[in-house]
Amino acid sequence: MGRTRKFLTALTVGLLGSALLSGCGAEDQRNTVTMWTYPIITDPAADRAFWERTVEGFRAEHPDINVDVVSRPWDDRDASLTMALMAGKGPDLAYLIPDQVGRYYDQDLLSPIEDYLPERTLTDYRDNALDAVTMDGKPYVAPILMAALAGSCDTRVLADAGVEPPETWDELLAIAPKLKRAGYYATYYQGDLDTSLNMNFYQFLWQAGGKVFSEDGRSLAVDSPAGVQALRFLKKLVDNGYVERSALTQAYQPDQSPMARGEVACVYNQAPLDVGNAMGSTEHIQIAPPLTEQVQAAYGVVGGYGVFQDARDPAAVRAWLSYLTSTEVMSDYNRTAGYFSPRESVTNLYPDDPMMSEAEKYLDRTIPGEPNPRFQEVVNILAPLVQAVLLGQRTPEDALAEAASQAEPILRS
Amino acid sequence: MTTVDTRDRGSRDGDARQGNARKRRISRGGWIGLAFVLPVFVLFLAFRFGPALGGVLLSFANYTVGGSLEWKGLLNYQRLIADPGFWNALRVTLVYALISVPLTIVAATGLALLTRRAFRGARLYRSVFFLPVVTSLILAGVVFTWIFSVDGPWSSILESVGFPVTNWLESSTFALPAVALVGVWTRFGYGVLIMLAKLQEVPKELEEAALMDGAGPWQRFRRIVLPELRPAIFFLIVIETTFSFQAFDTIYVMTSGGPVDATYTLVFSLYRESFANFDFGYAGAIGVVLFVLTLIVALIQRIVFGKES
Numbered sequence: 164m165g166r167t168r169k170f171l172t173a174l175t176v177g178l179l180g181s182a183l184l185s186g187c188g189a190e191d192q193r194n195t196v197t198m199w200t201y202p203i204i205t206d207p208a209a210d211r212a213f214w215e216r217t218v219e220g221f222r223a224e225h226p227d228i229n230v231d232v233v234s235r236p237w238d239d240r241d242a243s244l245t246m247a248l249m250a251g252k253g254p255d256l257a258y259l260i261p262d263q264v265g266r267y268y269d270q271d272l273l274s275p276i277e278d279y280l281p282e283r284t285l286t287d288y289r290d291n292a293l294d295a296v297t298m299d300g301k302p303y304v305a306p307i308l309m310a311a312l313a314g315s316c317d318t319r320v321l322a323d324a325g326v327e328p329p330e331t332w333d334e335l336l337a338i339a340p341k342l343k344r345a346g347y348y349a350t351y352y353q354g355d356l357d358t359s360l361n362m363n364f365y366q367f368l369w370q371a372g373g374k375v376f377s378e379d380g381r382s383l384a385v386d387s388p389a390g391v392q393a394l395r396f397l398k399k400l401v402d403n404g405y406v407e408r409s410a411l412t413q414a415y416q417p418d419q420s421p422m423a424r425g426e427v428a429c430v431y432n433q434a435p436l437d438v439g440n441a442m443g444s445t446e447h448i449q450i451a452p453p454l455t456e457q458v459q460a461a462y463g464v465v466g467g468y469g470v471f472q473d474a475r476d477p478a479a480v481r482a483w484l485s486y487l488t489s490t491e492v493m494s495d496y497n498r499t500a501g502y503f504s505p506r507e508s509v510t511n512l513y514p515d516d517p518m519m520s521e522a523e524k525y526l527d528r529t530i531p532g533e534p535n536p537r538f539q540e541v542v543n544i545l546a547p548l549v550q551a552v553l554l555g556q557r558t559p560e561d562a563l564a565e566a567a568s569q570a571e572p573i574l575r576s
Numbered sequence: 577m578t579t580v581d582t583r584d585r586g587s588r589d590g591d592a593r594q595g596n597a598r599k600r601r602i603s604r605g606g607w608i609g610l611a612f613v614l615p616v617f618v619l620f621l622a623f624r625f626g627p628a629l630g631g632v633l634l635s636f637a638n639y640t641v642g643g644s645l646e647w648k649g650l651l652n653y654q655r656l657i658a659d660p661g662f663w664n665a666l667r668v669t670l671v672y673a674l675i676s677v678p679l680t681i682v683a684a685t686g687l688a689l690l691t692r693r694a695f696r697g698a699r700l701y702r703s704v705f706f707l708p709v710v711t712s713l714i715l716a717g718v719v720f721t722w723i724f725s726v727d728g729p730w731s732s733i734l735e736s737v738g739f740p741v742t743n744w745l746e747s748s749t750f751a752l753p754a755v756a757l758v759g760v761w762t763r764f765g766y767g768v769l770i771m772l773a774k775l776q777e778v779p780k781e782l783e784e785a786a787l788m789d790g791a792g793p794w795q796r797f798r799r800i801v802l803p804e805l806r807p808a809i810f811f812l813i814v815i816e817t818t819f820s821f822q823a824f825d826t827i828y829v830m831t832s833g834g835p836v837d838a839t840y841t842l843v844f845s846l847y848r849e850s851f852a853n854f855d856f857g858y859a860g861a862i863g864v865v866l867f868v869l870t871l872i873v874a875l876i877q878r879i880v881f882g883k884e885s
Binding site: 239241242245248269357408412413414472539547548550554569 | 725746831834835852
């Protein structure tokens with residue numbers, strides 16, 4: 164009897180203790196903002212230092228709000244984020260890019276950021292940055308960084324082959340044979356199925372004056388003369404050996420890429436710093452303008468933080484996001500990460516770096532993608548067909564017609 | 577008579593009492609046994625059966641990340657039947673299994689036969705054969721991507737015997753055999769282990785008698801060893817088929833499902849539909865098809881294995 168009483172007493176104390184602890188937790192959560200971010204600042208020590216000083220700066224202004232910045236790995240980020248959200252253990256806000264915005268919006272997960280940002284910040288964003296995260300007239304991500312994938316040319320290759328950086332498709336095709344004779348590729352095309360079409364086919368489509376989606380987003384506009392023209396141009400690059408063929412199917416490995424071997428003249432699908440990482444240094448990089456056919460256009464990612472509808476303390480999130488997108492923090496963040504600011508008032512971040520200063524000039528020429536709830540499904544249909552064209556298994560006309568036919572029921576659903 | 581009756585009755589009563597006591601003991605022992613099994617049973621229900629059942633239910637619905645559930649009946653299955661991508665993924669999965677399962681079993685049997693006898697370094701060989709099973713699949717994928725590249729050893733071997741040098745992973749024809757070969761490499765070590773265990777049961781006298789009667793190595797293998805190995809082979813067929821249906825990691829690293837969907841398996845399709853497209857209901861339907869396929873193979877094995885026993 165005595166033993167039973169002791170057991171029951173211990174059980175009651177345990178349960179009460181748990182209840183009290185969970186009560187304390189609930190109290191804490193009301194003043195805590197949880198944010199998921201990724202290794203955008205690639206140096207872990209610099210990343211940790213940035214978030215420590217940023218949270219410290221915020222807490223100096225808002226001592227009653229705790230901020231929990233959770234650094235997650237890039238791998239399987241959608242899988243881990245959706246699993247956490249489904250389990251009710253998701254963050255209040257997370258780093259998102261335009262490719263993701265449509266899908267998360269379609270799942271009714273995001274809140275419009277108009278509710279979270281001051282008017283002066285919203286009106287200060289570059290149009291292309293805000294358009295890329297806008298669904299049905301409302302932006303759903305607070306952009307914090309931008310990239311411009313202008314041309315990154317290897318000056319050693321250009322000098323050795325005796326050519327100038329091209330500005331148009333015709334100029335690229337004109338210098339390509341000379342580069343090939345000298346043992347170099349004219350450019351680099353990463354065409355494996357894991358690479359976003361933004362970083363390969365779409366930018367050539369945009370340069371040809373085409374679009375991926377129709378105006379209302381309910382049909383595929385890629386099946387067009389511009390789409391065919393873009394694919395024929397790329398096919399010409401592949402068939403003539405002006406790009407490395409194995410990159411059409413193999414995943415990107417920076418240290419094994421032809422850039423690392425100093426074999427490519429100009430790269431248009433990577434940010435200059437990424438090209439520099441593959442080459443071992445940015446010393447020999449010369450920035451060239453984005454290519455032009457009908458339109459001068461380049462891809463450039465816009466990254467920012469989206470607020471989930473289940474945010475536990477919207478007022479605290481509002482305070483944190485306003486601080487995070489302030490001109491001071493945005494300058495610090497982009498300088499540390501090697502990106503550019505999506506705010507028009509935050510410019511000239513790299514006055515002592517001619518390469519970055521030159522790249523910054525092309526921010527307004529970048530297209531950060533075409534947001535659509537079915538973006539990823541269309542990529543899944545289109546990417547293998549584009550690959551089939553470049554491997555010589557389909558014609559451009561046939562592949563694009565097939566893509567439009569497969570995408571139609573998905574886009575209309 | 578009376579005495580006898582009484583004794584008999586007494587004896588029967590005694591038996592009955594003993595029987596009841598045994599029943600009580602069995603009953604008590606049974607409860608204790610159940611108590612021991614209970615944690616595993618609860619874990620099985622929570623982490624195996626529950627999610628599997630949830631997956632089946634999901635296949636009849638549309639489910640959003642936000643938690644809203646809308647019943648759709650057989651709509652996801654109708655979509656599946658009309659989806660050429662699904663049929664391609666099913667074909668790729670079956671071809672992958674048809675290549676990898678027989679090769680894995682042949683390799684496992686051959687290597688087990690070679691290392692069954694005690695000789696200097698036999699244990700080392702057996703350990704080395706098992707190494708791929710415990711090697712990271714991602715790492716294996718990266719290494720084999722290089723092996724199959726134009727500059728890799730595979731191309732050199734092909735070139736030395738007069739074949740043209742091509743990157744198999746770039747070819748829609750050869751990419752699937754290439755990833756299936758990697759599947760064989762990652763799995764044959766487990767098969768060797770099973771086969772070696774089974775080979776210990778082959779009666780040595782039978783083999784010696786056959787040898788005395790002039791039977792050659794092939795005849796001894798075919799008439800004596802192979803019949804003894806049959807249960808192990810059927811077991812490996814089921815296990816390896818199940819694994820081959822779930823192939824993902826090396827394919828993800830080596831080809832991302834390409835080129836042009838040449839290595840796009842059902843698990844790849846399931847992953848993409850759920851975590852890229854957020855179409856969890858449709859992914860659930862793919863999962864059910866995968867489950868049914870695996871179940872059919874397991875049932876066939878059970879029927880065949882049952883007859884063998």
